[in-house]
Amino acid sequence: MDNATYSYASDCTPLTSCKAARKPAGSTVVNMGHSGKPPRDYLVWSLCNTLYVNFCCLGFMALIYSVKARDQNTLGDLRAAQECSDKAKWYNILASGWNLLIPLLLLVLLMLLLVHLGSTEGTFDFFGEDGYQSFMKLFSR
Template identity: 40%
Template structure:
């Protein structure tokens, strides 16, 4: 700026400070909700008892989609359903494996007992 334009404006009356109002806006950060996609994929591939793992995977993907849109309530609901389905798939698959092992052991022991009888 040229020197002739650098004049300071002097207030003519006394300067009265006014109170400034402030506005605080809380911006939500990254939403960190577990969507259980990895767990659901594992159950889909290895512990898919009555397709519970696949259904849990579908709910996990829905939860991730809701989280990306910003619908926290919907994401929590889908994640909760996916978690329950994953727990059910794991428990029922483990119980089924235990039952199969017990039945196999009983059948094998009876076959061995019958072969010794002859």
């Protein structure tokens, strides 16, 4: 222990009850941040769009903005996180639309081709009795 001299208030000495020298503390307010929900980052949706078809890299752009939204959210910049979240959402909508539209267009074109081949007469009769052989004759020339 050090041998320093301590000065106490006259009515308050160690090991005694000294309520007069204590002043009541004011209230303490702790700000816990924004009370609302943080913006969504759509990361799983972006990953699915990136891995499936990814027409014109729309899924990859959605993934970039999703990661940016998550980063801004962890930094506490909710305005920037909301902007990146909105961009990720729209890129995901566009990518999902293309991801559904392209296979549907291919399916429709295949059906139209099969209907056309089935409705024509002669060597293109794909659905006839000798359909496979007549179809292969197209490529054997």
